[in-house]
Amino acid sequence: MQTVETRPFWEAASRGELLFGRCGSCEEKHYYPRARCPYCFSDQVEWQAASGRGHVYSYSVVRRSDPPYVTAYVTLVEGVTVFTNIVDCDIDRLSIGQPVMIGFEFCSDGQRVAVFRPANLAVESQSSAG
Numbered sequence: 150m151q152t153v154e155t156r157p158f159w160e161a162a163s164r165g166e167l168l169f170g171r172c173g174s175c176e177e178k179h180y181y182p183r184a185r186c187p188y189c190f191s192d193q194v195e196w197q198a199a200s201g202r203g204h205v206y207s208y209s210v211v212r213r214s215d216p217p218y219v220t221a222y223v224t225l226v227e228g229v230t231v232f233t234n235i236v237d238c239d240i241d242r243l244s245i246g247q248p249v250m251i252g253f254e255f256c257s258d259g260q261r262v263a264v265f266r267p268a269n270l271a272v273e274s275q276s277s278a279g
């Protein structure tokens with residue numbers, strides 16, 4: 150839901166950027182960004198843009214949907230964990246710890262949201278071509 154507090158987050162998503170929060174007081178990072186640090190309750194929270202690289206922390210395949218889709222927790226290289234969807238993947242070959250890269254897709258309401266896809270696709274296609 151968009152509120153004054155989360156507006157910068159959604160505006161960044163529209164630009165193709167995923168933001169997380171970083172506390173200027175205790176320096177802990179959190180997702181998603183909040184006005185107060187969830188660790189020390191300081192309001193000295195800064196926005197930081199994610200690099201977009203991470204790995205699958207856990208996932209589940211929703212097979213009752215057609216087509217099936219994947220919800221997952223992805224841990225970014227920055228150390229925060231994001232609840233998201235994994236797209237463009239072979240759902241039977243997805244694995245915990247698999248490297249993923251960020252992408253952005255439009256929701257039905259027109260908002261762009263961060264999704265992730267396997268980061269090793271390019272590598273695989275190169276090796277199979279050789």
Ligand SMILES: [Zn+2]
Nearest residue numbers: 172175186189
């Ligand atoms: Zn803090």
